[in-house]
Amino acid sequence: MPLDLSAIPIVDHHGHSLLRATGSITSATYPGFFTESGDAEMRARHASQTIFFRWAIKALASYFGCAATTEAVVAARGAMPPDALAARMLGDAGIATLLLDHGYQSSDTYSPAELHARVHLRIAPILRLEALAQDLIVRHETFDAMLEAFGAAVAGARATGYVGLKSIIAYRTGLEVQETPRAAAAAAFAAAKAQARRDGTLRLAIKPLNDHLLLLALDIAARDATPVQIHTGFGDDELDLRGANPLHLRPLITNERYARVPFCLLHAGYPYTRELSYLAAVHANVYMDVGLAVPYLAAGIPAMFRQALTLAPTSKILFSTDAYSIPEMFWLAARWGRWGLGVVLDEMIALGALETTEAIEIARDVLGRNAARVYGLPD
Ligand SMILES: [Zn+2]
Numbered sequence: 424m425p426l427d428l429s430a431i432p433i434v435d436h437h438g439h440s441l442l443r444a445t446g447s448i449t450s451a452t453y454p455g456f457f458t459e460s461g462d463a464e465m466r467a468r469h470a471s472q473t474i475f476f477r478w479a480i481k482a483l484a485s486y487f488g489c490a491a492t493t494e495a496v497v498a499a500r501g502a503m504p505p506d507a508l509a510a511r512m513l514g515d516a517g518i519a520t521l522l523l524d525h526g527y528q529s530s531d532t533y534s535p536a537e538l539h540a541r542v543h544l545r546i547a548p549i550l551r552l553e554a555l556a557q558d559l560i561v562r563h564e565t566f567d568a569m570l571e572a573f574g575a576a577v578a579g580a581r582a583t584g585y586v587g588l589k590s591i592i593a594y595r596t597g598l599e600v601q602e603t604p605r606a607a608a609a610a611a612f613a614a615a616k617a618q619a620r621r622d623g624t625l626r627l628a629i630k631p632l633n634d635h636l637l638l639l640a641l642d643i644a645a646r647d648a649t650p651v652q653i654h655t656g657f658g659d660d661e662l663d664l665r666g667a668n669p670l671h672l673r674p675l676i677t678n679e680r681y682a683r684v685p686f687c688l689l690h691a692g693y694p695y696t697r698e699l700s701y702l703a704a705v706h707a708n709v710y711m712d713v714g715l716a717v718p719y720l721a722a723g724i725p726a727m728f729r730q731a732l733t734l735a736p737t738s739k740i741l742f743s744t745d746a747y748s749i750p751e752m753f754w755l756a757a758r759w760g761r762w763g764l765g766v767v768l769d770e771m772i773a774l775g776a777l778e779t780t781e782a783i784e785i786a787r788d789v790l791g792r793n794a795a796r797v798y799g800l801p802d
Contacts, residue, residue: 425765426772426782432519433757434791436798437549437589437652437689437714439747440525440532441541445505448749450493456749459659459719475721479755486515486754500751506541512750513542516757519791520544520800522743524589524652526551532748542750547800549652550577550585553595556636557625566612573636577643586798587650587687590637594658596630597666600637600675608635641681650685650710650797655699656692657715668695669702676706684708685797687741691716696730703735710797711735714743717760718752724763732767737785741794764789 454470484491487499539546563569611632619625644651655669669692689712692699703711716727746752768782
């Protein structure tokens with residue numbers, strides 16, 4: 424019997440908002456929420472064939488009290504008003520606080536205030552740097568004006584309620600971030616601006632500019648030790664996983680300039696989980712997140728926690744769901760995350776490495792107290 428951690432409140436330090444409109448979900452489109460692939464054939468044919476999806480259907484069927492089929496689960500969720508479904512599932516997930524990155528699917532999903540009105544948990548926003556930069560490049564004519572606005576927004580983030588910053592640079596130009604001369608960044612701005620003018624929108628992926636802006640944000644974050652979340656490891660099919668190994672970040676992590684920046688490295692770095700556990704074990708400013716790995720790894724979640732806990736101090740591991748779009752993701756991540764951590768802590772107790780009371784304290788740290796401390800959240 425794994426340790427029962429169900430009563431321990433979760434601080435979900437990295438999650439996304441829920442879709443405004445979910446009325447059109449069918450049993451054919453539902454598996455698409457359970458894959459990181461944007462490929463149509465993957466979503467249509469293979470997303471329903473993972474252990475993750477198959478197990479999720481069984482867990483959700485027992486939650487809804489319906490048959491363990493996709494059709495029955497989709498019918499059961501669809502029979503509830505979306506707001507009631509969200510309030511019930513997030514309530515049952517035992518998530519007390521959610522740090523929300525609203526830079527993903529922004530217009531299709533609820534704003535932090537709208538989400539807070541629907542689900543009864545504390546919500547604090549995270550500022551997504553690339554989304555901010557794209558918006559400012561569209562709005563400003565010169566590099567200097569854009570850079571000044573970017574710096575001001577990042578410097579004012581705390582005062583406007585943000586509790587941390589986030590970068591998805593791994594998706595765009597990789598984690599091998601380099602010092603970039605201002606002139607090179609300005610030239611990249613001209614290219615980005617041309618793209619923005621042509622398309623009316625922008626997906627910023629020009630390495631000198633992405634790198635320059637991230638380093639500027641880190642300089643600002645260092646002033647008041649604002650946590651910076653950086654996507655590492657697996658993600659959707661836009662990502663070149665080779666460039667997403669968290670080891671690429673060592674020059675930043677060990678740079679004196681950023682010594683005070685808490686680097687919250689996301690997704691357990693999966694599959695570079697041992698590498699991330701190592702970084703968290705030797706660098707005071709590195710924290711290891713487990714989101715996305717929880718719930719996606721499903722039956723593999725205990726193995727992930729085993730690797731994380733092999734080197735990283737328990738004070739360095741942060742729980743999150745990285746859930747998005749539908750409330751089921753929060754519920755599954757909370758349920759399987761507590762389960763997987765409980766399995767591994769139980770092994771440590773059996774081994775004689777931990778007392779039961781100690782294991783419970785560790786679970787409280789990993790599931791919430793570490794994040795509360797890193798982000799300076801009120802009790
Ligand atoms: Zn995320």
